[in-house]
Amino acid sequence: xxxxxxxxxxxxxxxxxxxxxxxxxxxxxxxxxxxxxxxxxxxxxxxxxxxxxxxxxxxxxxxxxxxxxxxxxxxxxxxxxxxxxxxxxxxxxxxxxxxxxxxxxxxxxxx
Amino acid sequence: xxxxxxxxxxxxxxxxxxxxxxxxxxxxxxxxxxxxxxxxxxxxxxxxxxxxxxxxxxxxxxxxxxxxxxxxxxxxxxxxxxxxxxxxxxxxxxxxxxxxxxxxxxxxxxxxxx
Numbered sequence: 001x002x003x004x005x006x007x008x009x010x011x012x013x014x015x016x017x018x019x020x021x022x023x024x025x026x027x028x029x030x031x032x033x034x035x036x037x038x039x040x041x042x043x044x045x046x047x048x049x050x051x052x053x054x055x056x057x058x059x060x061x062x063x064x065x066x067x068x069x070x071x072x073x074x075x076x077x078x079x080x081x082x083x084x085x086x087x088x089x090x091x092x093x094x095x096x097x098x099x100x101x102x103x104x105x106x107x108x109x110x111x
Numbered sequence: 112x113x114x115x116x117x118x119x120x121x122x123x124x125x126x127x128x129x130x131x132x133x134x135x136x137x138x139x140x141x142x143x144x145x146x147x148x149x150x151x152x153x154x155x156x157x158x159x160x161x162x163x164x165x166x167x168x169x170x171x172x173x174x175x176x177x178x179x180x181x182x183x184x185x186x187x188x189x190x191x192x193x194x195x196x197x198x199x200x201x202x203x204x205x206x207x208x209x210x211x212x213x214x215x216x217x218x219x220x221x222x223x224x225x
């Protein structure tokens with residue numbers, strides 16, 4: 001079982017600030033997914049990164065997969081209150097049929 | 112189709128009672144998954160079905176838990192003799208087999224055991 005760490009656990013910042021959250025492991029992954037979960041809802045898939053070193057952008061969100069495919073980061077530029085939520089990373093192993101989630105980073109953007 | 116739907120959204124029960132949750136997946140999805148999420152944690156896998164066959168069960172799924180998908184469409188998750196430690200959000204997700212890592216989640220059923 002891979003050890004998956006997300007950091008920080010909690011982050012509260014002012015609207016307009018930038019932030020980065022991290023997902024780290026000692027294992028190599030086939031690919032990695034990032035989800036956002038809003039209160040009272042299920043997780044929603046944001047992106048899947050596949051290639052080591054890959055960078056994907058989704059509006060103000062930038063996702064990067066580490067060169068060794070063991071870690072990933074999510075950078076949010078000019079955070080907005082709508083970005084509030086639980087950000088979960090989930091490594092993908094092609095042999096698995098289930099998703100293994102990290103504990104998540106709970107992000108709160110203050111207006 | 113509006114996505115994965117779960118019923119009820121909230122359930123409050125007394126310890127020792129049985130509860131049953133329902134999940135209706137996206138109609139063309141042949142895979143259906145159940146996860147459990149407690150406060151401060153990410154969702155944890157419980158079990159999944161491909162059509163009506165239950166293919167994998169987590170060790171988290173004790174003997175008091177049973178899941179069914181009799182016709183390969185909707186699924187039910189039953190918890191017998193509930194305990195306070197069963198209090199959690201129970202999430203259902205569905206996918207196509209050919210895109211098993213693209214799972215669509217329902218809004219969950221929040222269970223509170225008093």
